[in-house]
Amino acid sequence: MSEWPHRLLGDLIHVKHGFAFKGEHFTGVGDKLVLKPGNFPIGGGIRLRPAKDDYYTGTFPPEFELAPGDLLVVMTDLTQAAPILGSPAFVPTEPVILHNQRLGLVTIKPDVELDEHFLYYLLLSDTSRSQIRATATGATVRHTAPERIYKVRVAVPELKVQERVGEVLWSLDALIENNRRRAEVLEGIARTIYHEWFVHFRFPGHENVSLVDSDIGRIPEGWEVLAASTVLTVNPRVRVDKGAERPFFAMADLREQSMVCAPSARRTSSSGSKFENGDTLFARITPCLENGKTGFVQVLDAGETGFGSTEFIVLRGRSVGPAFTYCLARSESFRKHAIGSMSGASGRQRVRNECFDSYLLTQPPRNIADQFETAAAPLFKSVEVLRQVADRLQSMRDSLLPKLVTGQVDVSRLNLDPLVGVR
Numbered sequence: 001m002s003e004w005p006h007r008l009l010g011d012l013i014h015v016k017h018g019f020a021f022k023g024e025h026f027t028g029v030g031d032k033l034v035l036k037p038g039n040f041p042i043g044g045g046i047r048l049r050p051a052k053d054d055y056y057t058g059t060f061p062p063e064f065e066l067a068p069g070d071l072l073v074v075m076t077d078l079t080q081a082a083p084i085l086g087s088p089a090f091v092p093t094e095p096v097i098l099h100n101q102r103l104g105l106v107t108i109k110p111d112v113e114l115d116e117h118f119l120y121y122l123l124l125s126d127t128s129r130s131q132i133r134a135t136a137t138g139a140t141v142r143h144t145a146p147e148r149i150y151k152v153r154v155a156v157p158e159l160k161v162q163e164r165v166g167e168v169l170w171s172l173d174a175l176i177e178n179n180r181r182r183a184e185v186l187e188g189i190a191r192t193i194y195h196e197w198f199v200h201f202r203f204p205g206h207e208n209v210s211l212v213d214s215d216i217g218r219i220p221e222g223w224e225v226l227a228a229s230t231v232l233t234v235n236p237r238v239r240v241d242k243g244a245e246r247p248f249f250a251m252a253d254l255r256e257q258s259m260v261c262a263p264s265a266r267r268t269s270s271s272g273s274k275f276e277n278g279d280t281l282f283a284r285i286t287p288c289l290e291n292g293k294t295g296f297v298q299v300l301d302a303g304e305t306g307f308g309s310t311e312f313i314v315l316r317g318r319s320v321g322p323a324f325t326y327c328l329a330r331s332e333s334f335r336k337h338a339i340g341s342m343s344g345a346s347g348r349q350r351v352r353n354e355c356f357d358s359y360l361l362t363q364p365p366r367n368i369a370d371q372f373e374t375a376a377a378p379l380f381k382s383v384e385v386l387r388q389v390a391d392r393l394q395s396m397r398d399s400l401l402p403k404l405v406t407g408q409v410d411v412s413r414l415n416l417d418p419l420v421g422v423r
Contacts, residue, residue: 004157004407010150012114014107015073017146018099019064021056030055032065034098037074040087048089056098066105068093071116073123076102076143077136085142086132088123104146113159117166118405122154125405155406164411165404172397179390180258183383187259190376194327203368216360224363228334229356231363232325233316238274240305247300248272249308254281254293259326259380260387261295263306273312276305278322280315280329282338284351290339296326298384313351320369323376334359 021034034056039048066072070091077085088106091097099105106123108114122128135148156162197203201211201220211218214225240246247263254261261281275281277300283293288311300306317325328334341355364372403409 004155006153007156008150009152009154010147012109012112012154012156013119014109015104015146015149016099016107017075018101018103018105019060020101021060021098022058025056025058027055027057030057032056032096032098034100035066035072035091035103036100037076037078037084037087037102040074040084040089048092060098064099066091066097066099068097070097071106071120072099073104073106073132073149074102075104075145075149077141083133085136085144086123086129088120090120102143104149113162114156115159115162115166117170118162119166121166121169121401122156122405125402127402127406128152128154157407161411168411169397169401169404172393172400176390176393176397179386179393183260183386183390184258186379186382186386190323190379191327191330193372193375194324195331197368197372198324198327198362198364199331203364204371214362216362219362220364222365225360226363227357228328228359228361229353231317231319231361232328232356233318234353234356235273235314236275236279236316238276238305240270240274240307242270243268247304247306249281249295249297249306249312251283251288251293251309251311253308254283254288254295256292259294259296259330259383261297262299262387262391263308267307269307272307272310273314274305274307275312275314275316276300278316280322280326281308282313282315282329282351283311284313284338285311286342286349289335289342289351292330292335294326294329296322296380298380311350313353319363319366321373323373323380324369326380327376328361334361 026034032055034054035048036054039054041048068091072089072091074084074087077083106119108116108119123132131152132144132149133142135151136142136144157165203220206220209220209222212221216225219225245266245268248265248267248269249261249263250265253264273281275297277298279297281295281297283289283291297306315325315329316322320328337359338351338355341358342349342351344350363369400409404411
């Protein structure tokens with residue numbers, strides 16, 4: 001075990017509450033974004049997730065405008081089911097970020113030798129977070145305060161060791177983030193091609209095809225206008241062995257801006273949605289649909305069937321391919337139509353399957369559809385490879401973090417120069 005000296009956080013850092021911004025001044029557009037606990041990646045990660053409706057147009061004291069690179073810590077849980085309290089994150093470079101009262105701005109006290117990256121991982125570690133969470137009060141939503149955080153005890157080595165630990169862990173996180181960004185670029189390329197070919201009709205050979213009138217505007221001659229429920233199979237029938245254990249996809253396993261999804265568990269059940277590789281998972285319930293939760297299944301073994309939340313609509317191409325189906329599900333007009341058709345009690349509205357009968361789209365000729373699948377397939381596969389690499393790096397980081405920040409592993413004995421050098 002570590003022989004590092006123990007210190008109180010109050011001897012090392014200062015934590016400042018943010019400003020209570022007024023709800024009537026929040027908007028969906030602007031240049032000043034108020035960070036909230038929900039923007040923080042649960043379980044860690046260096047990328048914050050700014051929400052689209054958190055821009056602020058009102059006045060506020062200027063000291064609550066944060067600088068890029070500032071370190072924050074969450075001081076309030078979202079709900080009992082989302083234990084985010086104690087999670088740290090660095091302020092991104094864009095846009096302008098404002099300091100919400102549920103977050104603490106962490107600064108290192110003058111004359112204290114403390115590496116900022118080491119401090120970040122120290123706060124992220126289970127050892128520190130469990131202590132911070134223990135200081136919280138509240139029956140429904142738990143909250144802590146700076147003076148309580150100051151009482152947390154942590155082990156702190158000499159500055160040289162801090163810097164090495166911070167450098168190693170930050171390099172791993174940078175590699176993880178690099179893989180995720182590369183995956184987003186590849187998916188963006190596929191969706192751009194889809195938009196060019198099937199929205200603007202600039203597909204290969206379009207110069208030689210005339211546009212003709214249709215019920216939804218001018219379309220290429222020879223293309224058909226069909227209901228989505230004709231082009232796609234909605235919730236296809238999938239036979240399963242009721243007693244077999246299978247991969248289970250929860251709603252939390254879908255991302256808001258990416259196709260990436262992977263099962264969080266294996267379960268034995270015959271209930272819920274059922275799907276295979278190549279299917280698209282489309283969230284049917286508010287606010288998951290509005291937030292963009294949509295996944296492309298490509299992680300199952302050959303012949304394997306997955307199942308998941310009853311709040312998924314499974315989409316499978318009937319006369320188009322899987323890449324076309326996913327890109328269609330991500331398209332703005334398709335999503336707006338689905339959102340506009342939602343019904344049910346406030347806060348629990350759902351998309352009805354019948355809405356796809358009234359959404360009209362242009363079905364391309366088979367040769368054009370096949371060309372798109374040929375172009376998109378390697379991009380989709382590369383996204384999955386990058387996800388697997390990022391997940392392995394994440395596992396490595398999660399395994400190393402508690403050992404490095406507590407001195408259980410002597411970082412000086414590890415040959416991690418190749419890792420640090422590839423950022």
